[in-house]
Amino acid sequence: MTLLAPLHFDDAREAAALAAFLTRLVRYDRAAAVRLQAGGGALAVFGRPASFDVLAIRTARLVDAVDLDVTVSAGELLEGIEESGGKAVVPDSVTGPPWAGVLPPRSGWRPVEGLPGAAEMRGAVAAAVAEFRARDEELPEERRTRAERDRIGHDIWSRTLGTTGLPLRAVHAAQSLGFLPPADTGLAPALFASGPWLRLRTPYGSIALRTAPMSLAVAPR
Structure with a gap:
């Protein structure tokens, strides 16, 4: 049914x-x-x-x-x-x-300057992935735990992109979900902010996240 x-x-x-x-x-x-x-x-x-x-x-x-x-x-x-x-x-x-x-607001978005192009964003993700692998390989056997790997991942993916305040994990998510446009299309992602929210928008979809801890209460619509 x-x-x-x-x-x-x-x-x-x-x-x-x-x-x-x-x-x-x-x-x-x-x-x-x-x-x-x-x-x-x-x-x-x-x-x-x-x-x-x-x-x-x-x-x-x-x-x-x-x-x-x-x-x-x-x-x-x-x-x-x-x-x-x-x-x-x-x-x-x-x-x-x-x-x-707790969904992003429907209005009130303002542009955020300083977002690099899709090619640079892909490069930032590739560099972060390479760093994670290198740091993971350097761990001694007794420290190869899920907790230690999570700590390394949090350190890397919480870094922000340039001066935008956008965490790298948001860019990684956009790439993993197929939202980042190919370099040869000329299509550029854009970044917007509304209150505690950031939204990375591309022609193929958006990634949104709160810059403050998310409440479990239902936000006013």
């Missing part, structure tokens, strides 16, 4: 792009959930890729002006996408994880 009639995308490529996003989310966490919000002919899909401590957002255009706000299984939603037909069956709702009640 499903909650609603199928969602019909404005373009079949929108369905394929959403499927690719969900596939990556499920690869990190088979039990991943996503929150869907639709209105005015647009759909926003929010997910939290495991280990990155950020929110990933993928949007799509819909044929109909559907009103929807529900949290569902990412895997079940993926199974319900018919790419060739440009539609998706919305599965039954699930009990949402705490993050699903």
